[in-house]
Amino acid sequence: MLTTSSPPRADRLLSWGLRLAGAAAVLVLGGIVLVLLMQSAPFLLDHGSDLWRNDWQPGQARYGMAAMVAGSIVVSVLALLLAGPLAVLLAAWLRYFAPALRRPMLALVELMAGIPSVVYGLWGMLVLVPWINQWAPPGASWLAASLVLALMILPLALLVTDTALGQLPVRYLQAGQALSLSRVGMLRRVLLPQAGPAIVSGLVLQFGRALGETMAVLMVAGNVVQWPGSLFDPVRTLTANIALEMAYATGDHRVALFASGLLLLLVTALLLLLSWRLRGEKHALA
């Protein structure tokens, strides 16, 4: 019976319970920031300026992370340069040149988005690394990491682009057809520029995901702490460094790893703000 009304006490409890659940989301974010800050604050005050040097030797209390920051950046930038254009062009092609393929491809791409990063890493170890090793040993390298990352961020970049193109008014396309513009011309002059901000905003988020990715990069990048000089050199990223050294780190070394986690958090937050800005979304946080 729907008409039986429960006592108002149940309603009050519900209201408070929901409020608590809503607060939980905020508490989690606050907790993460607070824990990382508390762990790394004393260290940052003492050695904050040393972190930027290119000298990572925890055994001798030298915690310069410059090489790994550079490693993270170059690996992610190359991955974005590879995956971004490919994803945008492919999404546009599927929508305007091969609509019959669009549904099955999007289904495949959604499946790709769900593949665990360790499986991408495994693929890199089994296929990419031996292949690169044939002409530029050792194989585990900046290039391998970027290729694996590119394949990982491609699905979401493609889905975001597809959504952005889908939100364009149909009349653009109709007007273009009435003017008998070529489809390539339409795409280049009208559709892609119009959807541009939303696409770029999505790509910025994917860049953040690439920066934060740990496992796949860890498995194929070679993990040598050195300034990334060539595409075929092994590199180590900040995330891989945390995963590799957290298990045995103590004292200042451990705190340095927390500081690098804080840095990652800060960078992803900034990228998210940038992505909101680009989309012109009004967020109270931005």
Add this chain to the structure above:
Amino acid sequence: MRWPDRLAAVSGALLLLAVLVPMGLMLWSLLAQGSGVLSVDFLLEDPSQAGRAGGIAALLISTGWILAVCLLVAVPLGLGCALYLSEQVPAGTRRAQWLGGVLDMLAAVPSIVYGLFGYQFFAISLGLGFSILSGGLALALMVLPLMIRSAEQALRAVPFSYRQAGEALSISRWGWVKRILIPQAAPGIAVGIILSIGRALAETAVLLFTAGYVLRRPDSVMDSGRALSVHIYDLAMNVPGGMPRAAATGLVLLAILVILNLLVRRWLRPAQGVLY
């Protein structure tokens, strides 16, 4: 069609290959490495020699426990937060924007950072140690934004006229939520739960320093237990000769994820935007 269009149509097919070939290679390489050891026994036996021999039964059990802890926390909390968003915060208000921003931020936090937080907070500060409980809790926090967003969409999709009808009958809010809103949104909420399971199963970095590496079958949630994804990583990177079993475990994990994906497709297409 003019020549630029024709050229674009052809070159697009080449771009398609740039996606399909790597994916095909991935499947092929996993099968080539792993199909030799894949069998029913592989699923039923416990691993031995650090995973070089035997199967993955103990890992399936650990993974199941970690998943159970994760869902026990993430589902009620996520549903509560989604109800709060859909029932008590009018869309477009400042508070809704704030909460939305916080959820986006949580979704963007790198998983290794969740791992660091879980290690420090659950394993050390709360004294839970390397345990299934720590791992499951850290994982729950990571899937929370996905769970909230998909449940919120499901709740918002319930027609407004139902609410009006409920109010006309002067049904209590609790009655409305329990008897109409949640049953109506149940398929969408189920999709959210399945998506969360998929995300949780795929995750590795969160579990490295929370649930730990131990290969034994866990006796309780306070034991350390190794998840499937962590097993793949460890076999591939740290155990010489572990590659065939790493690939086989990868195939098992992929099969589970494909089944979950098909379930979602059968049940209900999630509205756009849930997956990312």
